[in-house]
Amino acid sequence: MNLGIVGQAAGLFAVTNIDDILILSLFFAQGAGHPGATRRIVLGQYLGFAAILAVAVAAAFGATFLPESAIPYLGLLPLALGLKAAWQTWKHRGDEEDEQEAKEGGPKALEVAAVTFANGGDNIGVYVPVLATAGVGGMSVYAVVFLILVAVWCCAGRCFATRPLVAKALSRWGHVLLPAVLIVIGLLILIEGGAFGL
Secondary structure (H helix, E strand, C coil), X not given: CCHHHHHHHHHHHHHHHCCHHHHXXXXXXXXXXXXXXXXXXXXXXXXXXXXXXXXXXXXXXXXXXXXXXXXXXXXXXXXXXXXXXXXXXXXXXXXXXXXXXXXXXXXXXXXXXXXXHHHCHXXXXXXXXXXXXXXXXXXXXXXXXHXXXXXXXXXXXXXXHHCHHHHHHHHHHHHHHHHXXXXXXXXXXXXXXXXXXX
């Protein structure tokens, strides 16, 4: 195995997924104290990233599942999830905090996967030429390194969310931050991609 390719894969993953640590931290903060939340978040992150990787690998071999013009519309996924979370926060604004947390149960795996896929949709355009020129052997190395680093990202997000100062801030403001971040991500994907003629 070529260590140069491993280093390139690690660097490419880090540069294209740095924003995921914030999103993962918010998800882990939302799931704090809920049984199985960590497992669902990690599963969702893997499902979302596996979908990104599958589309990128297929495109590197010449298949096009998503036309380039459709990628900006992936912003509708985090936008819809953010609006749903904002509605839930507003709807339960008068409830006792403990009662609201018991109802929510933390994020669901498919919600995390949808946000991961939508947020990483633009990464596909970066991954395709790299994977196409890496050959089958190099592509396998990239895939393995990426999948290992997903676990590292999940650990970093969870670690960040459980630092006492950060955990206190996220427990106080996380119910507002998560919808806001999802809405902003969705709008940025839509606007930067020129969806709906924006």
